[in-house]
Amino acid sequence: MNGKGTTTRTRLERGRGALGPALELVHTGRAPTRAVLTAELGVTRATAGAVAAELEALGLITVDSRPGAGAGSQGRPSHRLSVDDQGPVALAAQVHADGYRVALVGLGGQLVATAPGCGTVPADPAQVLGEAVEAGAALLRATERRCVGAGLAVPSAVAEPEGTALNPLHIAWPVGAPVRDIFAERVRAAGIEGPAFTGNDVNLAALAEHRHGAGRGAQHLLCVATGHRGVGGALVLDGRLHTGSSGLALEVGHLTVNPEGRPCHCGGKGCLDVEADPLAFLTAAGRDPGPEVSLLQQARDLLRTEAADPAVRRATEELIDRLGLGLAGLVNILNPDRIILGGLHRELLDADPERLHAVVADRSLWGQGGGVPILPCTLDHNSLVGAAELAWQPVLDDPLGALAR
Amino acid sequence: MNGKGTTTRTRLERGRGALGPALELVHTGRAPTRAVLTAELGVTRATAGAVAAELEALGLITVDSRPGAGAGSQGRPSHRLSVDDQGPVALAAQVHADGYRVALVGLGGQLVATAPGCGTVPADPAQVLGEAVEAGAALLRATERRCVGAGLAVPSAVAEPEGTALNPLHIAWPVGAPVRDIFAERVRAAGIEGPAFTGNDVNLAALAEHRHGAGRGAQHLLCVATGHRGVGGALVLDGRLHTGSSGLALEVGHLTVNPEGRPCHCGGKGCLDVEADPLAFLTAAGRDPGPEVSLLQQARDLLRTEAADPAVRRATEELIDRLGLGLAGLVNILNPDRIILGGLHRELLDADPERLHAVVADRSLWGQGGGVPILPCTLDHNSLVGAAELAWQPVLDDPLGALAR
């Protein structure tokens, strides 16, 4: 009885409404067994069993009869639920200051295959995206996996619903480039199945951290990161990215964090953008940034290898204070229950977590029982994984419908 | 046929999942007819009809055979759906700087009855709330309406999940007073049916404006208001109040809006709280605030009657600029599709809408096709109506379940 491959399913169509939530639970690692799935979904064991069988039949998850972790030692051990590592994949691409990356990402945020990256970014979006999509198509051909769709992360705000890049600051793309349309067209032209999506890299990193990284379980997750120039932010509310009414939310770079600070192109002065990015750190430490390596890399190296240098130490404290002021402002407005920092901000947090916590607690209105937890991001390639999340989203929302075609 | 009171309902139990959304549509005036209800719910006419019949049987709405507005001139006219003005009510109370208000509020945000207010606020929350609840109980006895619950609006942030008042600034209540518990206890002691809720007044005003006022239809609604001292904010996302993870979101008073500004108790300087409230306006205009009338009243009078005075004019422009800077900062972070202003901010908007729009558009990062619409609030007693919304919420979420008891 309970033969594994025999598929003695009684009526073949059971559990539609709960399919999506169930898949999301397995996807985010919150349902290791059917027993947990039952509790998390708030349904009966009968329903959870039918739902799991249906997801298995769709090739998305596997039900392993080896006992799964979670329950107590008593009673019948529950079968292990896990993502099917031979299942479909999403094509993920990321464009950043130093090139692009392409990968295939399965459920659970697992990188199934990665293409060799590229070192420079041409000024023509169509050329970059064409190359990236072609690399992805080659990966798909090589792995012979079904593709559920494609996602792209770009270092720029993406306007909704147009899908244009509004401030591709550190890549030389034209302002207002229709990146979503270009990407979608290339994906279709390459014969890749499924829809194509485009989003801001920090937003997508936040989404990935929320589902698979340090943000798991957070209800209101704030992410702040700086990679090259300027500061990016993102907010995940109840599991969904908050991009605002036109995709421009969390442009946190122009919070005032230093009333005596340097002028910013926005018209103000002392903005987070010019007071807490890698260039600001190098300048504060009295270093001239060189053109050979990325600003983030230079700042990171300086922070790691010359932390004892008094000038570096002073610059670190100054940037922590500026960042803390910005975070405090965001805490007063958004009241998140967790903050995740990426890029150089992550390094600053590692360098002196006490100081950053103290500044945020001091300048946000209420300590909130010890202050908001501030954590470093934990995922490699979180923007890439987040881009894949975009492509997986329709499947998570309605597995049957999305995989029907 | 179609006899109005005969209730020839076939199976008596139809439409449960769609009941809540349907009631909310009628409640917010977005479903004037059954035809519109059908379209808005995305269900079939059969379902919409059953749902409407069920809501009518519950005594929440009325189906009037007179033709309702909305459809074209052709075809069979659709019956008018409206809130049953003899239906249940919610008890709403508001505490503000000059006393308290109590009212009964029906579906649709209609004030059914109002108790005479009170002129001063004792320093003991239990005494104030006891009096207010007693006044409400008297109203309920007089009207003999069923009560679905009670809601309270207070001029302070309310911590979640404790329900304590964190900054009852302009009423002399103790910081940390357990207002939610006190109110709930008084409501229960007075024999009033249904649960009791407590929220911040600006939050509740935003909720009311979103459902019945200038915010109707907005997806991401930002409200900013100043009544006495300090500035309050609120955000309604997809029809739900965003209060953050611990009820402290949208404490917008400490955005920096004037780098050369006066010091604030928060440790910064030039905060919105001290640069754009009624006291700031009076001071900027060179007036000494008197103790007899409320600061809001004094500022309002000055703005209305002496607008020609050069000092008043200068103060007005200064406050508009400060407010605009704060709004621009919020727009960069939240990207709302509508902004509503209340209290003195509403008067500032009326005084020179072009200037305010220009400042916000100039200092927020992207004009967004002409900038965010900024509107004055339109509801009388919006905090009071919002408090009632809290009490109505369980009914809107699950009419059958909430009215079953």
Next chain:
DNA sequence: CTACTTTGTTCAGATGCGGCACAAAGTGAG
């Protein structure tokens, strides 16, 4: 080996909703 606990499965219902056919109530053309 025997209780006991917890998990998985089967089956019979309950229920909410879609689809369809038909009736009802208006408009406009002739």
Next chain:
DNA sequence: CTCACTTTGTGCCGCATCTGAACAAAGTAG
């Protein structure tokens, strides 16, 4: 006034999805 046309309201059937209860399975504790 009549007839075609449009749109709305309702009865009925069926289907999909979930619950509940009974039973079987698989482990632990004694």
